[in-house]
Amino acid sequence: MDCEITYLKPYGVLITPKSDTNIEALNIKELKQFFHQEHLILLRGFDAFDSADKFAEYCENWGEVSLWPFGKVLELIQQDEPEDHIFDNSYMPLHWDGMYRPQVPEYQIFQCVKAPQAGQGGRTTFSNTLLALKNAPEEHVSLWKKTTGNYHRKMSFYNSKTVSPIITKHPQREHLVIRYNEPHIEEKGDFVNPPDLNFTGIEAEEVELLHASLRQALYDPQNFYAHEWQTGDVVICDNFSLLHGREAFITQSHRHLRRVQVLSNPPVDNPSLESYQ
Numbered sequence: 001m002d003c004e005i006t007y008l009k010p011y012g013v014l015i016t017p018k019s020d021t022n023i024e025a026l027n028i029k030e031l032k033q034f035f036h037q038e039h040l041i042l043l044r045g046f047d048a049f050d051s052a053d054k055f056a057e058y059c060e061n062w063g064e065v066s067l068w069p070f071g072k073v074l075e076l077i078q079q080d081e082p083e084d085h086i087f088d089n090s091y092m093p094l095h096w097d098g099m100y101r102p103q104v105p106e107y108q109i110f111q112c113v114k115a116p117q118a119g120q121g122g123r124t125t126f127s128n129t130l131l132a133l134k135n136a137p138e139e140h141v142s143l144w145k146k147t148t149g150n151y152h153r154k155m156s157f158y159n160s161k162t163v164s165p166i167i168t169k170h171p172q173r174e175h176l177v178i179r180y181n182e183p184h185i186e187e188k189g190d191f192v193n194p195p196d197l198n199f200t201g202i203e204a205e206e207v208e209l210l211h212a213s214l215r216q217a218l219y220d221p222q223n224f225y226a227h228e229w230q231t232g233d234v235v236i237c238d239n240f241s242l243l244h245g246r247e248a249f250i251t252q253s254h255r256h257l258r259r260v261q262v263l264s265n266p267p268v269d270n271p272s273l274e275s276y277q
């Protein structure tokens with residue numbers, strides 16, 4: 001690829017065009033090699049997709065797009081009176097996509113249609129759980145290994161129960177990953193329609209240490225990357241290995257992202273889904 005390649009810290013890769021700004025000219029096979037090594041690719045400086053359909057069409061190059069009741073593309077824009085935190089400007093705790101759905105997508109592809117201005121917040125947060133496991137003290141990892149997360153979330157797209165060990169095997173590789181939906185932190189402000197969370201397999205007095213140790217590991221700068229959006233950015237990230245969330249942003253900052261989920265080949269059926277309506 002005739003592009004500038006810059007490695008991000010502590011993981012991820014930024015690819016910018018040297019001359020050809022057509023994103024379609026990038027070789028998907030080569031991009032997938034970067035994806036598997038780095039878990040996050042930022043494409044910056046390429047021509048923007050001028051519609052959701054064009055964006056979805058591009059995402060089809062990566063694999064089978066996951067279908068939702070609203071279609072292929074989720075338009076992430078703050079709503080005036082959101083019924084769910086996803087459409088609010090609040091912070092969003094770390095989680096993995098598809099945890100409440102029949103299939104877990106491997107790729108999340110975002111297009112930034114409009115970035116908030118500098119200082120308005122709204123970074124998307126990513127924690128690399130491979131690094132978190134590698135860098136955490138053994139006693140924390142053994143606590144996580146004993147624990148199972150029990151989650152119930154009801155929103156307009158589903159009403160689901162999910163039960164997942166905190167530490168589990170990557171669905172297509174031999175190494176371990178962390179699957180965790182972080183409880184929202186009250187001090188970080190209002191949070192519309194929180195899920196019900198319950199953590200079992202450990203003593204009641206260990207629950208505080210569980211969350212504190214996971215928070216420490218997942219937000220440690222060695223393992224954590226927060227992406228500050230620029231209009232036109234395309235970010236492709238590894239939903240099997242990373243957890244992601246969002247920082248709060250100033251209301252009416254006109255932040256607009258599009259998100260498409262792409263399934264692995266073969267697709268991964270959600271091993272944790274207990275019930276789904």
Ligand SMILES: [Fe+2]
Nearest residue numbers: 095096097244
């Ligand atoms: Fe998400």
